[in-house]
Amino acid sequence: QKEVEQNSGPLSVPEGAIASLNCTYSDRVSQSFFWYRQYSGKSPELIMSIYSNGDKEDGRFTAQLNKASQYVSLLIRDSQPSDSATYLCAVSRASKIIFGSGTRLSIRP
Amino acid sequence: EAGVTQFPSHSVIEKGQTVTLRCDPISGHDNLYWYRRVMGKEIKFLLHFVKESKQDESGMPNNRFLAERTGGTYSTLKVQPAELEDSGVYFCASSPYLDRRNTGELFFGEGSRLTVL
Numbered sequence: 535q536k537e538v539e540q541n542s543g544p545l546s547v548p549e550g551a552i553a554s555l556n557c558t559y560s561d562r563v564s565q566s567f568f569w570y571r572q573y574s575g576k577s578p579e580l581i582m583s584i585y586s587n588g589d590k591e592d593g594r595f596t597a598q599l600n601k602a603s604q605y606v607s608l609l610i611r612d613s614q615p616s617d618s619a620t621y622l623c624a625v626s627r628a629s630k631i632i633f634g635s636g637t638r639l640s641i642r643p
Numbered sequence: 644e645a646g647v648t649q650f651p652s653h654s655v656i657e658k659g660q661t662v663t664l665r666c667d668p669i670s671g672h673d674n675l676y677w678y679r680r681v682m683g684k685e686i687k688f689l690l691h692f693v694k695e696s697k698q699d700e701s702g703m704p705n706n707r708f709l710a711e712r713t714g715g716t717y718s719t720l721k722v723q724p725a726e727l728e729d730s731g732v733y734f735c736a737s738s739p740y741l742d743r744r745n746t747g748e749l750f751f752g753e754g755s756r757l758t759v760l
Contacts (some may be wrong), residue, residue, distance in 0.1 A: 577734060577751035629698050631749060635685035
């Protein structure tokens with residue numbers, strides 16, 4: 535079992551709709567959870583971090599964490615073509631950050 | 644403020660040769676990480692430095708890989724001798740601090756693409 539699992543996609547969402555990205559993790563002691571965005575040929579950049587159960591909103595982005603279910607999600611409202619990228623879920627374990635393989639998101643006009 | 648810089652951006656070498664990748668973290672960042680992404684796979688952790696000390700090198704694949712961070716500033720990752728399966732993109736990332744919670748706000752370099760023929 536992978537430590538961090540994501541559906542590889544591609545996930546195709548019409549412009550203006552809500553994109554929902556999901557992630558599960560295996561290590562119950564993980565404390566910190568992140569979503570990174572990676573455009574093709576570029577490096578990952580942090581877009582959201584979440585540490586407590588529940589929702590955290592930042593602009594069009596909402597991260598959701600459920601530690602009991604070991605589940606993290608990212609919602610993107612009013613999806614824009616510029617949101618087309620690979621989204622990486624990442625989980626802390628001790629001092630290291632473990633990444634999932636990423637979900638490729640495509641926003642169609 | 645300069646970001647994380649990596650050199651070279653792309654290296655093509657033959658099996659058996661040696662390659663050294665360099666990473667300059669953001670100034671003042673004590674934590675420096677090396678990751679590798681092989682085509683189609685996840686970004687895999689290689690190792691973590693805190694200043695000049697190796698905090699965790701559990702992800703290093705084998706003894707052909709040697710990482711150093713002399714003086715706690717820039718870091719090098721040497722692969723010697725390189726094998727075909729070493730091909731991939733090697734990312735370096737840094738972060739300014741490490742607390743119990745570890746914010747994980749890693750700042751990534753653009754990566755060094757290694758192709759072993």
